[in-house]
Amino acid sequence: METLTINNAAIKVNEEGYFTDPSQWNEDIAIEMAKQQNIDLSGKHFEVLHFLRNKYAEDVPLTIRKVGKSGIVDIKEFYKLFPGGPLKISSKIAGIPKPVSCV
Amino acid sequence: MEDVKEMTADKVVAKEKKEVKKIMVICARGTLEDVYAALIMANGALAEGKEAKMFFTFFGLDAITKKKADHLHTATVGNPAFMRGLPTMIGGLPGFEALASSMMKKEMDKLDIPPITEFFEMIEAGGGEIFACKLAADMFHLKKEDFIPEVKDIITVRQMYELAEGEGTHMVFI
Numbered sequence: 001m002e003t004l005t006i007n008n009a010a011i012k013v014n015e016e017g018y019f020t021d022p023s024q025w026n027e028d029i030a031i032e033m034a035k036q037q038n039i040d041l042s043g044k045h046f047e048v049l050h051f052l053r054n055k056y057a058e059d060v061p062l063t064i065r066k067v068g069k070s071g072i073v074d075i076k077e078f079y080k081l082f083p084g085g086p087l088k089i090s091s092k093i094a095g096i097p098k099p100v101s102c103v
Numbered sequence: 104m105e106d107v108k109e110m111t112a113d114k115v116v117a118k119e120k121k122e123v124k125k126i127m128v129i130c131a132r133g134t135l136e137d138v139y140a141a142l143i144m145a146n147g148a149l150a151e152g153k154e155a156k157m158f159f160t161f162f163g164l165d166a167i168t169k170k171k172a173d174h175l176h177t178a179t180v181g182n183p184a185f186m187r188g189l190p191t192m193i194g195g196l197p198g199f200e201a202l203a204s205s206m207m208k209k210e211m212d213k214l215d216i217p218p219i220t221e222f223f224e225m226i227e228a229g230g231g232e233i234f235a236c237k238l239a240a241d242m243f244h245l246k247k248e249d250f251i252p253e254v255k256d257i258i259t260v261r262q263m264y265e266l267a268e269g270e271g272t273h274m275v276f277i
Contacts, residue, residue, distance in 0.1 A: 063215045064150055065225060075228035085152035086229075102147055103216050 006032045018091070018098050022056065025095030033093045037082075041093075045081055047072045049094040056096040062087065063101045124271030125154040127263075132277055133162035135177040135204055139211070141166075141277045142222045149229035157226070158263050160236035163277075164243060167235060167250050172219045176204040223253040234258050234266070 001020065004011040006029050012020045019025060030049060034041045041049075051070050055062055064087050068075035082089040087099050126148040130141040141157065148155040165171040179185055179194035185203070186194075193199065208218070217225060223233060235250055235257045247257060258266075267274060 061215070064146075064229070065215055065217055068225070068228075075225050079149075079229050083152075085150060087150060088152075101215070102143055103214070 014097075016092075016098060019095040020097075022053065022095045022097075025053070030093050030095070033095075037084075037089055037093065039082065039089075039093070042081075044073060044077075045090075045093075048078070048081060048090055052090060052094040053096060056094075061101055062091065062099045063103050065103060122271055123148075123153060123273050125156070125267070125269060125273070127156045127158065127267040127272060127274045128277065129158045129160065129263075129274065130163035130166065130277045131159075131161045133165035133171075133175060135175040135207060137277050138163070138166040138175055138219060139216070139222075141275075142219070142226065143216075144275060145231055146222065146226050146229065149226065149231050155226065155229075155231040156266050157231065157233045158236060158258075158266075159234070160239045164235060164239055164245060166219060167223070167233065167254050168245065169249060169251055172223075172251055175219060176200050177207055179203050220251055223251055227253040232266070234263065236260075236263075 002013055002015065004013050004017070009024065009029065011024050011029065014020055027046065030046070031041050034045070039045070048067065048070075051067065051072055052062060055066065060066070064075060064078065067073065067078050067087065067090075073081065078086045078090075082093075091097070091099055126145060128141045128145045130138060132138065141163075145155040145157050159167050165175060177185065177200070179189075179200045180191055182194075216222075226233065232255050233253050235245070235254050237257050237259050240246070240257050247254070250257075256262075
């Protein structure tokens, strides 16, 4: 367990940088997290992040396919919004654990 | 013997960990489970931020042929891992293979594993590229229009190796 300081808040993260307590998340922290990945968050980004957080809260296992069927973005747009591994990067910025699915 | 052990251990430690950057999946089989294995590996590479290319040859062409892609079967005869104890003759009854395959597809759907053609759409959307083998396509008299739209081109082995070029490429044969 490590601690990350963002906007003067001490965020608890695991060794890969994923939040261990999703309730510590807010949009300002997400903006800072995204900057580290060279992403400027837009409205679409936030819609995806909230979708991921809601699904996580409902205990729904997350996959790229589910995000593609969310009605917010299609899969191509999802890859464009979060380049270099869309689901793992968006989950990190959304303050939820790394998804474990193989699809 | 003591010395050998030490030398081996040193070598292991000294080995540098190199990142997998690109996956080239070659699929020569047309059975449901083999094609899914190929798709899951290619799609998984894209999801991890790696490059992925797919090359289909021989019976693997079924997976990218419009009329066959969503009707692939798993073998119920000659497949000892399928329902252990099932008499071969039962596995060979008309319709049995189709039934078993549709049951497997239902189970996959529960795990959010998409049907074959949708899987190819996902891979293309993620930046993956799909190719057909020229020699096999000629042999089965298949043309570009017989393949699903995600098939980028029909290429030779030489072109396939060109696509695999670069440091950190891993080739997987199915």
